[in-house]
Amino acid sequence: MVRGKQVLIFDADDTLWENNILFERVIDDFLDWLTHPTLDRDQLRAILDDIERANTAAHGYGSKVFLRSLGDCVARLRERPATSAELRRIEELAVALVEGSVDLIPGVADTLTTLGERHELLLLTKGDTEEQQRKLTASQLERHFAGVHIVGEKNVDTYQALSGEYGFVPERTWMIGNSPKSDILPARRAGLGAVFIPNENTWVLEHSELDSSDTGVLRLTAFPELLQHF
Incomplete structure (x- = not known):
C-alpha cells in the first residue's frame, strides 16, 4: 500500500x-452493412482503423469524428463520396453513441x-x-x-x-x-x-x-x- x-x-x-464497446458494436453493424466484392471483414476493419488513425490525428476524438471516419470509409471503398442515404444510415447505426446512458x-x-x-x-x-x-x-x-x-x-x-x-x-x-x-x-x-x-x-x-x-x-x-x- x-x-x-x-x-x-x-x-x-x-x-x-464502458465506452469503446459501444463503438465496437456500431462497427460490427457497420461492417455487416458494408459489403465489398473482394475484401473480407478483417481487411475492411483494417481500412477503417487507418482512416480513424488519420482522422483522430487531424480532428480529435469523439462520436462526431467517428461518424466522419465511417463516411470516409464508405467513400474510399466506393471510390466516390458517400451519398445522403448512406450518411443517414451511418447516423442510424450510431444513434446509441449520442443518446445512450x-x-x-x-x-x-x-x-x-x-x-x-x-x-x-x-x-x-x-x-x-x-x-x-x-x-x-x-x-x-x-x-x-x-x-x-x-x-x-x-x-x-x-x-x-x-x-x-x-x-x-x-x-x-x-x-x-x-x-x-x-x-x-x-x-x-x-x-x-x-x-x-x-x-x-x-x-x-x-x-x-x-x-x-x-x-x-x-x-x-x-x-x-x-x-x-x-
Whole structure:
C-alpha cells in the first residue's frame, strides 16, 4: 500500500465507464452493412482503423469524428463520396453513441467514495468537450473530483502542464487508466506514477507495449483493487 495522501488522476472512458464497446458494436453493424466484392471483414476493419488513425490525428476524438471516419470509409471503398442515404444510415447505426446512458464499470462509485476520503482525486479525459461532459454528468461521478480536465490529447506535455498547474509532487501523483498509449506511457515520461487497469474493450488505437520492468507502473485487474494500494 502507498503511504500518505496521494494525488490520483483518473481517466474516464473505459476506466470509469464502458465506452469503446459501444463503438465496437456500431462497427460490427457497420461492417455487416458494408459489403465489398473482394475484401473480407478483417481487411475492411483494417481500412477503417487507418482512416480513424488519420482522422483522430487531424480532428480529435469523439462520436462526431467517428461518424466522419465511417463516411470516409464508405467513400474510399466506393471510390466516390458517400451519398445522403448512406450518411443517414451511418447516423442510424450510431444513434446509441449520442443518446445512450453511461454504464459504470463495477465498483467504481464506491471505490471513488472511499478513495476521496484518503486522497485528492482529479479527472483527466480526452475528446470532445461537450460529449465528455455529457457522459460525466450522466455518470453522477463529478462530485468525487477536485478538478475535471477535458483535453484534446493526452501526451507528455499534457501531464507536465497539469503538474505545473497544481504543483504536483511527481512521486506522490498517479495516473490511473486503461490506455497504455494515453494514460500510462506519457504519464511515466512526465515523471508520474501510473496504474494500469486493462479493459478488454480498449480501442485498438490506444494499444501500446508497456515495459514489464518499470516499477513505476502498478498493474491491477479490477478498479476496486485500488483500495488495496491507496
